[in-house]
Structure formats: C-alpha cells, structure tokens
Amino acid sequence: MSAELKAVKGEFVRSVSVFRNWVTKDGSAGPGGEGGFPAEPDRYHLYVSYACPWAHRTLIFRTLKGLEDVISVSVVHPLMPAESWIFGEYPGATVDHVNNASYLVENYLKADPGFDGLVTVPVLWDKKRQTIVNNESSEIIRMLNSAFDEYASVDDGTNVDYYPQALREEIDAINKSVYHDINNGVYRAGFAKTQEAYNKAYDRLFDTMDELEARLSKQRYLIGEQITEADWRLFTTLVRFDAVYYSHFKINRKRLIEFPNLWAYTRELYQVPGVAETVNMDHIKRHYFGSHRSINPTGIVPQGPDIDFMQPHGRGSK
Numbered sequence: 001m002s003a004e005l006k007a008v009k010g011e012f013v014r015s016v017s018v019f020r021n022w023v024t025k026d027g028s029a030g031p032g033g034e035g036g037f038p039a040e041p042d043r044y045h046l047y048v049s050y051a052c053p054w055a056h057r058t059l060i061f062r063t064l065k066g067l068e069d070v071i072s073v074s075v076v077h078p079l080m081p082a083e084s085w086i087f088g089e090y091p092g093a094t095v096d097h098v099n100n101a102s103y104l105v106e107n108y109l110k111a112d113p114g115f116d117g118l119v120t121v122p123v124l125w126d127k128k129r130q131t132i133v134n135n136e137s138s139e140i141i142r143m144l145n146s147a148f149d150e151y152a153s154v155d156d157g158t159n160v161d162y163y164p165q166a167l168r169e170e171i172d173a174i175n176k177s178v179y180h181d182i183n184n185g186v187y188r189a190g191f192a193k194t195q196e197a198y199n200k201a202y203d204r205l206f207d208t209m210d211e212l213e214a215r216l217s218k219q220r221y222l223i224g225e226q227i228t229e230a231d232w233r234l235f236t237t238l239v240r241f242d243a244v245y246y247s248h249f250k251i252n253r254k255r256l257i258e259f260p261n262l263w264a265y266t267r268e269l270y271q272v273p274g275v276a277e278t279v280n281m282d283h284i285k286r287h288y289f290g291s292h293r294s295i296n297p298t299g300i301v302p303q304g305p306d307i308d309f310m311q312p313h314g315r316g317s318k
Contacts (some may be wrong), residue, residue, distance in 0.1 A: 009089060018117055019132040023124070023143045025150075030143075037126060037133050039147040041070045044133065046140075047107065049076045049085060050280035051287030053183065053236035054137040055122040060232050061144040063274040064121055064160070066153040067218075072097060074123065078283040082292045084119045092280050110229045139174075141229065162229040166280040170223050171230045178222075178230065181208035183237050190249025190295065197212065198250070206253050209262065216261035220315055231269060238266045239279055242307055244288045248295060257307075265314040276309070 022030020027038030046062065048055035060070055074097045077088040084105035087096045099107050105119045111132040124133045124140050134140055145162050152159055163171060182205045188201035212234075215222065222230045237245075241256040257263045270276055289301040 005043040009173055017180050018115075019123075019135045020110065020139065021133045022139065022195050023133060023147045030139075031166070032139070033134075036129070039151070040128075041148075041151050042072070043126060043128050044071050045072055045127055045221065046073045047073060047076065047096075047104060047121055047125060048073060049078065049080075049121045049287065050092060050278075050283035051078050053240060054120075056236040057123075057137045057232060058140050058144065059278040060236070060275060061141045061162070063278055064232075064272070065144055067144060067146065067151070067158070068146055069153065070148055070151045072075045074098065076285040078155060078290070080287065082121065085121060092283055116220060138233070141232070150300075160177065160227075164226075164228070167223050167226070167228060174230050177234055178212075178234050180258050182212075182234065186237060186245045186251060186258070187248050189251050189291075190245070201287050203250060205251055205272075209254075209259060213261050217264050221265075227269075235266065235269045238262065239309070240284055242305055243281060243285055247302070248288050257314060264313045264315050265286045267309050267311055268315045270309040271313065279309075281307075 005177060015124050021033030021037055023037045023039050023044060024030050024035070027037050028036035029037055044283055046058055047057055050056070050059075059073070062068060062073070074087070075092060075094045075096075076085040077093045078089050079090075080086070084103040086103050087093070087101065094101075099108050099110065103119075104121070104123070107123065107125065108115045108119055110119075110130065120135055122136045122140055124143070125131070126133050132301055134143070149159055185201055185205040185208070189198055192198035192201060202217070212222070219225065222234065238256055241251075245251050246255050256266060270279065285301050289296050290299045293299060
C-alpha cells in the first residue's frame with residue numbers, strides 16, 4: 001500500500017510523501033513546493049491502484065469534478081511485489097500510458113535519479129515537465145477540487161466545492177481524527193507487532209467509529225447537510241471495511257453493516273453518480289490478501305463476503 005511497513009515499539013508508522021508541489025490555476029506556488037505547474041487539460045496524469053484507499057480518493061475526485069477528459073490515468077496491477085508497484089496484465093489494470101514503465105519506481109527515478117524512498121500511489125505526473133508533481137493524496141484531491149474548475153465537465157452543470165472556505169476549520173478537525181484513528185488506524189491494528197500496539201489501535205478505531213455512528217444519527221454527513229472532502233476521505237476506508245479490514249487486519253469487534261448509520265451513509269456515498277465505478281473490489285481483495293504475506297502467508301483470497309452497496313440507503317435530512 002502507500003505506506004512503509006515499519007514499526008516503533010511495535011506500532012505501524014506511515015511514511016511521509018516526498019513530492020509536494022501543487023498544480024494551481026495560474027501556475028503560482030501552492031501551499032508547498034515550487035511554482036510552474038499551471039492547470040491545463042491533458043498535461044497531468046494519475047498513477048493509481050484501485051486497491052489503495054489513498055489513491056482511491058483521487059479517482060473519486062477526478063470523477064466528481066468531471067475531469068476524466070482532462071487528467072489521464074494508469075492503473076497498476078493489484079499484486080504488489082516487494083520491489084515496487086508494477087504494470088502488468090490483469091483485468092482492470094493498464095500499461096503505463098505515459099512513460100511505458102514496467103515498474104512504478106522507474107517513474108520515481110525519472111523524476112529524481114537519486115530517489116531511494118518508498119514508492120507509493122497515487123502519483124500526479126506532469127507530462128510536460130516529465131516529473132512527479134505530488135504523491136500525497138490529501139493534497140492531490142484539493143488540487144482536483146479547485147485548480148481545474150474551468151475545464152471541469154459534470155452532467156448536472158454544477159461545480160461542487162468539497163473544501164469550502166467557511167467549513168475548512170471543521171473539515172480539518174474531523175479529517176485529523178478520521179485519518180489517525182480510522183484511515184490509518186486500520187493499518188496500525190493490522191500491522192501491529194505487539195499485542196499492546198494492536199489493542200491500542202483497535203480500541204481507538206472502534207471508539208471513533210462509535211462517535212461517528214452517533215454523529216451520523218443526528219446529521220446526514222460529517223459536516224452537517226453538505227458532502228465535503230471529509231466524507232470522501234472516510235468513505236474509502238469504510239467501503240473496504242467488511243471485505244478486507246474486518247478479517248485481514250483483525251478489527252473484528254463489529255462489521256460495518258452492524259453500524260446502522262455508518263452503513264447507510266456508506267451506501268449513500270457509493271450511490272453518488274460515478275463513484276461505484278471507482279470501486280474495484282476484485283483489485284482490493286486481490287491486493288490485500290495476495291500481497292501481505294506476513295499477514296496472510298498462503299495468499300488465498302476469500303470469496304466472500306457478498307456486500308450490496310446498492311441497497312436503498314434511506315438517508316435524508318436529519
């Protein structure tokens with residue numbers, strides 16, 4: 001996945017993304033990095049894995065913002081060998097449409113010949129400057145949310161801002177909790193090297209899920225009645241919860257379907273037009289169960305569970 005599997009006192013520690021430039025409307029420097037990356041159609045390319053929840057965020061935003069014809073995509077093979085994500089023949093995977101690489105690490109080295117860090121997805125690539133712009137998903141989705149607005153094409157003619165100025169403080173606050181305890185929390189439990197580390201991650205995960213279950217009993221989305229970035233950041237973990245994390249990462253106090261509000265909320269987000277097409281459960285399961293041999297030595301991929309995300313969700317205004 002997009003994380004370094006190392007431990008401190010038995011706890012999983014996520015690696016830090018190293019390419020942190022921003023695409024902006026006029027090419028000026030963004031919140032980090034250097035300038036020179038203006039928003040232009042057919043200039044940028046996403047490298048993603050359908051399996052990875054962090055990369056999944058960027059696919060969702062590309063769809064929601066109507067950028068399918070503006071930003072091209074290559075999809076890696078779901079199985080990840082130790083050396084790097086690879087491009088290979090598998091249903092739903094693609095070749096490297098831009099650089100014709102066999103391994104994603106080749107593109108990292110093209111961007112920086114001295115690179116010796118962790119190869120992660122997503123990657124936002126600049127086809128004009130032949131380099132990586134950014135490999136931090138939380139920043140890429142904010143670029144997709146606003147930088148390309150003049151090129152966006154969405155069916156209903158709207159242009160939703162998923163990180164509105166008035167709600168940013170609230171979004172940032174809940175993102176922090178969701179990231180630490182849920183998005184990253186499942187990994188902290190799954191890759192824990194001690195019972196103490198596992199127990200700590202497990203308890204924080206379910207304490208936070210209980211809090212969100214209560215929150216969603218009173219309002220439709222995490223920040224009231226408007227879908228925001230915070231909802232999509234949570235969604236990519238929830239949609240994988242029962243199929244993978246519950247068993248594979250041993251977070252088995254409750255399945256998602258046993259949280260009535262979280263389960264209905266997940267179905268509602270899944271049913272937003274275009275989102276279902278970004279979910280590839282075969283890639284998700286094939287990657288986790290097939291690549292994490294320290295957790296699942298046989299590599300056997302379970303056939304179940306059968307999850308119907310298209311059930312009516314029944315969520316309206318709270």
